[in-house]
Amino acid sequence: MIERYTRKEMAEIWSAATKYRIWFEIEAHGCDALADLGVIPKSAAKNIWDKGGSAEFDVERIDEIEREVKHDVIAFLTHLAEFIGEDSRFVHQGFTSSDILDTTLSVQLARATDLLLAGMDRVLAALKNRAEEHKYTITIGRSHGIHAEPTTFGVKLARFYAEFARGRDRLLKAREEIAVCAISGAIGTFANIDPKVEAHVAEKMGLTIEPVSSQIIPRDRHAAYFAALGVIASSIENVAVEIRHLQRTEVLEAEEYFSKGQKGSSAMPHKRNPVLTENLTGLARLVRMSIMPAMENVALWHERDISHSSVERGIAPDTTIHLDFALHRLAGVIENLVVYPEKMKANMDRLGGLHNSQRILLALTQAGEQRESAYRLVQRNAMKVWELFRTQGNAGEGSFLNLLLKDPDVSKLLPDEDIKAMFDDEYHTKFVDVIFDRVFV
Numbered sequence: 001m002i003e004r005y006t007r008k009e010m011a012e013i014w015s016a017a018t019k020y021r022i023w024f025e026i027e028a029h030g031c032d033a034l035a036d037l038g039v040i041p042k043s044a045a046k047n048i049w050d051k052g053g054s055a056e057f058d059v060e061r062i063d064e065i066e067r068e069v070k071h072d073v074i075a076f077l078t079h080l081a082e083f084i085g086e087d088s089r090f091v092h093q094g095f096t097s098s099d100i101l102d103t104t105l106s107v108q109l110a111r112a113t114d115l116l117l118a119g120m121d122r123v124l125a126a127l128k129n130r131a132e133e134h135k136y137t138i139t140i141g142r143s144h145g146i147h148a149e150p151t152t153f154g155v156k157l158a159r160f161y162a163e164f165a166r167g168r169d170r171l172l173k174a175r176e177e178i179a180v181c182a183i184s185g186a187i188g189t190f191a192n193i194d195p196k197v198e199a200h201v202a203e204k205m206g207l208t209i210e211p212v213s214s215q216i217i218p219r220d221r222h223a224a225y226f227a228a229l230g231v232i233a234s235s236i237e238n239v240a241v242e243i244r245h246l247q248r249t250e251v252l253e254a255e256e257y258f259s260k261g262q263k264g265s266s267a268m269p270h271k272r273n274p275v276l277t278e279n280l281t282g283l284a285r286l287v288r289m290s291i292m293p294a295m296e297n298v299a300l301w302h303e304r305d306i307s308h309s310s311v312e313r314g315i316a317p318d319t320t321i322h323l324d325f326a327l328h329r330l331a332g333v334i335e336n337l338v339v340y341p342e343k344m345k346a347n348m349d350r351l352g353g354l355h356n357s358q359r360i361l362l363a364l365t366q367a368g369e370q371r372e373s374a375y376r377l378v379q380r381n382a383m384k385v386w387e388l389f390r391t392q393g394n395a396g397e398g399s400f401l402n403l404l405l406k407d408p409d410v411s412k413l414l415p416d417e418d419i420k421a422m423f424d425d426e427y428h429t430k431f432v433d434v435i436f437d438r439v440f441v
Contacts, residue, residue, distance in 0.1 A: 005283065005321070005322055005325045005326075006321050006325060007115075007321075007324055007325055007328065009115055009324075010112060010115050010320060010321050010324040010325075011321065013108050013111050013112050013115070013317075013320075014108065014112075014316070014317035014320075014321070016059045016062075017057065017059065018108075019104060019108070020057040020059070020062065020076060021057070022104045022107050022108070022205075023073075023076055023100050023104055024052050024053075024055075024057070024080065025204075025205065026099075026100055026103050026104065026183075026201055026205065027048075027052075027077075027080075027091050027092060027095070027100065028045075028048050028049050028052060028053070029200060029201045029204040029205065030092075030093075030095065030183060030197050030200070030201055031044070031045040031048050031049075031090060031091060031093075032045050032049075032200065033194075033196060033197040033199075033200035033201065034090070034093055034094075034197060036196075036200075037194055037196060037197070039093060039094075039194075040090040040093060041090070043087075044087040044090045045090070047084065047085075047087045048084055048087055048088075048090070048091060051083045051084045051085070052080055052083055052084055055080075055083040057076075057079065057080075058079065061079050061082075062075050062076055062079045063075075065078050065079060071097075073097040073100055073101065074097075077091060077092055093192075093193070094185050094192035094193030094194075094197070095183065095185065095193065096185055096186045096215060098182070098215050098216045098304065099182055099183045099184065099185065101309075102182050102213075102216050102217045103181045103182055103183065103201065103205065103207070103217075105217075105312065105316060106178060106179055106180055106181060106205075106207055106217065107179075107205055107206075107207070108316065109175075109178045109179070109225065109316065109320070110175055110178065110179040110206065110207070112316075112320040112324070113171060113174065113175040113178070113320075114175075115320075115324055116171060116229075116232075116320065116323060116324055116327065117168065117171060117172070117175075119323075119324055119327030119328050119331070120164060120167065120168045120171060120232070120327060121168075122327065122328065122331040123164055123327055123330055123331045123334065124161060124164050124165060124168065125331075126331045126334035126335045127157050127158075127160050127161040127164065127334060128161055128440060129335075130154075130157050130334055130335075130337065130339075131154045131155075131157035131158045131161060131436075131439075131440075132154065133154070134152065134153040134154040134157065134339060134341075135152060135154035135155075135432060135436060136152055136154065136429060136432065137152050137153040137154060137339070137341045137344065138150050138151075138152055138153075138341075138344065138345065138348070138425055138428070138429060139151060139152060139153050139156070139253060139341075139344035139345075139347075139348065140344070140347060140348040140355060145245075147348070147351055147354065147355060148355065149355050149358065149428055150348060150355055150425055150428040150429070151428070151429075152429055152432055153253075153254075153339060153341070153344065154432070154436070155432060155435055156242070157334075158435060158436060158439045158440070159439075160235075160238070160239050160242075161439055161440070162439050163235050163238065164232075164235055165439075167228075167231060167232040167235050170228045170231060170232070171228055171229075171232065173228070174224060174225045174228035174229070176208075177221050177224055177225065178221050178222065178224075178225045179206070179207050179208060180202075180207055180208050180209065180210040180217055180221065181198060181201055181202035181205060181207040181208065181209055181210060182198070182210040182213035182215075182216065182217045183197055183198035183201050183202075184198060184210075184213045184215070185215075186215060187214065187215050187303050188212065188213040188214040188215045188216075188303065214303040214304060215303050215304045216300070216303075216304045216308075218298075219294070219297040219298045219300065219308055220298050222294055222297060222312070223291075223294045223295045223297065223298050225294070226290045226291050226294035226315065226319060227291055227294070227295075229287055229290070229319055229320070229323050230287055230288040230290070230291045232287075232323060232327075233283070233284040233285075233287035233288050233323060233326065234284060234288065236280050236283070236284050236326050236327070236330050237280060237281050237284035239277075239280075239330060239334070240277035240278070240280035240281050240284070240330070240333075241277075241281065243255075243256065243274060243277045243333065243337065244274045244277045244278065244281075247272075247274045247277075251343075251347065252340065252343055253339070253340055253343050253344045253347060254337055254338060254339045254340060255272065255274070255337075255338050255340075256274050256275070256276050256277065256333055256336070256337065256338070257333075257336035257337070257338055258272050258338075276329060276332075276333050277333060279329065280326055280329060280330055280333075283322050283323075283325065283326040283329075284326065286318070286319075286322045287319050287322050287323045287326070289315075289319075290315035290318070290319040293311045293315055294311070294315060296311075297311055297312070348425075349397045350389065350393075350394045350395060351385060351386075351389055351395050351400075352385045352388065352389070352395035352396055352397060352398060352399030352400045352401075353385075353397070353398060353399070353400040353401050353423050354382055354385055354386075354395075354400050355428075356400070356401075356422055356423050357378050357379075357382055357400070359422040359427070360378050360404060360410075360414075360419070360422060361374055361375060361378050363414055363418065363419075363422060364377060364378070364410070364413055364414065367413040367414055368413070369413055377407065377409055377410055378404075378410075381400065381403040381404055381407055381410070382400065384403055385399050385400045385403065398423075401419065401420065401423050404419050405419060405420075
């Protein structure tokens with residue numbers, strides 16, 4: 001965990017104090033169920049809640065005990081006994097350590113996911129607001145980094161919105177799959193603990209029951225969870241890379257907000273760098289880094305081993321913390337993104353109307369020309385415009401249209417007025433409403 005990329009709310013979920021409080025709650029709820037079953041005295045269950053519930057667990061004391069016993073759960077139970085006294089003998093009746101550790105991890109991941117969902121909602125709201133703002137802001141679409149046909153900046157943002165909406169659905173499913181409880185004892189057969197205890201703890205902790213736990217919760221659940229987080233991270237990078245490209249000096253159609261007093265370079269005072277979105281690309285890599293170890297955790301020896309444990313102690317907090325931070329950073333970037341519609345239009349026009357080449361191609365085929373020959377007619381004029389752009393840096397507005405009007409092979413098939421009519425940019429935005437209606441239902 002790096003403080004630079006950590007929000008307090010998420011960090012608290014993974015703090016030692018929170019972890020030990022969850023451990024206690026699982027044990028105490030278990031004692032309530034055991035008391036209802038007559039396994040332990042009800043007075044003991046009440047005493048455990050009264051004394052343990054008000055206790056301030058000493059993390060340093062637990063660490064001190066663990067250095068001797070070399071077992072974290074035993075260290076906690078030993079410290080808990082210092083508060084509870086004689087009734088501590090009824091704590092952990094029929095439990096195994098994994099019952100506590102795995103159920104706690106489920107609680108923490110569920111709580112972390114709730115924060116991630118809030119971050120997703122902020123990103124979605126920002127994307128929707130800016131998409132509506134720029135619904136008809138025309139800009140050039142690019143394939144392979146090269147000018148293609150016009151779109152609108154709002155459509156770009158609507159596409160990202162739809163992607164994040166899918167990511168949110170996956171995250172909800174991942175939360176449902178990970179929020180499970182296992183209180184089944186050693187090897188998961190309930191030999192020393194009644195399944196009713198598991199059901200009670202699950203209800204109290206807001207979890208569902210793991211049907212077959214084999215002492216631990218199966219790790220395919222966790223693999224699916226971290227895979228879902230990895231896809232969201234890739235979506236974050238998808239938006240970040242788009243903004244980084246748009247902020248390049250030669251493009252400059254949009255840029256991150258550059259605040260008063262902000263400096264972009266220690267050496268070059270003129271710099272305005274896309275540092276936030278570059279940072280998001282890096283954070284996305286950190287989130288995706290957890291996927292492969294989570295996948296490798298699925299295959300464990302027989303009913304269990306602990307090869308997964310050290311992995312999850314690292315990836316569970318780090319991945320959720322990094323993704324949480326990235327979501328809020330992305331939301332801020334989108335909310336404050338500076339958009340330059342006039343530069344979008346100017347960049348589009350630098351190629352002299354080449355973005356209308358398909359319209360001319362289709363019109364020629366409709367006029368009776370074979371597609372291959374029609375393609376050659378359009379391309380030979382288009383390449384002249386490319387050469388103007390290459391040598392001058394700007395082909396000149398209308399240069400493609402002028403060349404087509406002067407081409408006798410084109411003119412004999414298409415009247416001048418029809419050719420001119422095909423250079424109306426609004427043609428490319430006529431179904432924007434349809435797209436928005438599909439996305440923002």
